[in-house]
């Protein structure tokens with residue numbers, strides 16, 4: 001496979017602001033820089049935080065063990081434990097962990113997914129000799145022994161003796177495609193570098209944008225990294241990069257795996273907002289159209305939760321994605337439809353159109369035409385648009401959503417949005433009416449319910465205002 005590594009020659013600044021605006025920036029006087037004491041490199045990052053963190057961990061630890069089903073307590077304990085590690089580590093240790101240990105660990109995990117090392121190790125809980133794992137997977141035993149030593153040093157498998165290991169829950173889970181697909185997707189097929197090629201080129205790309213917000217999906221860091229005119233999705237489905245597309249679609253399933261979903265009880269009132277009032281007189285009427293629905297995991301969850309619901313359930317995505325769905329993967333009642341959402345929506349007047357993690361792939365100005373296509377198909381006073389996305393809090397965002405935000409800007413010049421940014425995009429830019437924010441689970445993921453605005457619909461303003469006031 002020929003992959004050019006030449007520096008690209010196109011104008012990389014097109015589509016970006018080339019000057020940072022300084023007109024409204026007030027300059028805070030700064031003090032003279034003090035020389036940084038080099039000895040801090042080997043001192044703990046924050047020893048003074050350790051006593052409080054240990055005491056929090058003690059209390060949270062007891063609560064987590066006595067209430068194992070309380071995920072909020074487990075997450076609080078995890079957050080304290082991470083903070084403790086960072087407080088105890090020296091800057092040198094943090095740097096070595098991030099730059100050496102984590103990067104080679106990721107490569108090692110990826111090759112283990114690819115060759116079946118984790119599947120073999122995890123077939124039962126008994127310790128296994130490196131020689132046996134190597135024989136089963138085609139590795140040279142001496143080299144596999146070195147790789148597994150590092151994975152054990154990182155805590156992902158357990159060393160039970162010389163050249164002998166047993167699995168952890170994590171190493172077993174790597175053998176489940178939904179979880180494991182992330183690793184070969186990130187390291188990429190052949191010498192392409194996969195998603196990591198984009199994260200590696202991102203600092204240089206940002207210099208090419210004069211350190212301004214990336215906003216162009218056609219001139220994004222993906223084009224910069226891969227020296228291609230294709231956007232990330234087109235690249236994934238380019239046969240030269242197979243099986244990145246299939247791995248990406250499988251990986252999307254893991255993002256949602258096991259998390260509460262909008263169809264679970266207590267989140268979005270599906271019965272009241274969608275099923276009641278569904279016009280089922282016409283047997284061709286669509287109940288739910290999942291636009292950019294990947295391989296159909298969300299529609300399947302809907303069908304599982306509402307097996308008796310009438311009306312068509314339509315899965316829409318690009319042709320190569322829909323083709324990946326096998327006959328038995330989804331309930332037979334779910335229609336599969338190849339559709340490009342930059343073109344006219346073919347299913348008119350559905351009760352609901354649904355988009356999950358779709359708009360976060362596109363910068364604002366490119367979301368507007370996508371939304372226009374949905375709006376044109378919506379029936380005034382009847383159709384709803386359900387947007388399932390993160391709503392990032394102004395303060396205290398979690399690493400899971402902040403990393404996704406940077407990943408979006410790195411791959412497709414897009415972002416995770418705050419509530420204000422959603423209102424700007426959906427109401428002011430796209431001309432929709434937000435009729436409610438419905439949080440899903442404990443996190444920041446939400447259903448943002450929209451309708452056509454009142455001059456175009458018969459829906460009541462009263463209803464609209466009370467729902468939008470709902471706080472997250």
Ligand SMILES: C[S@@+](CC[C@H](N)C(=O)[O-])C[C@H]1O[C@@H](n2cnc3c(N)ncnc32)[C@H](O)[C@@H]1O
Pocket residue numbers: 233252253256291292293294295316317318321339340341342355356357358361
């Ligand atoms: C981040 S994934 C989200 C998938 C799914 N909704 C989920 O939440 O798991 C974005 C989806 O948009 C699809 N997509 C990208 N461009 C598209 C287009 N022009 N028309 C239709 N689907 C598209 C991708 O193939 C991908 O499945």
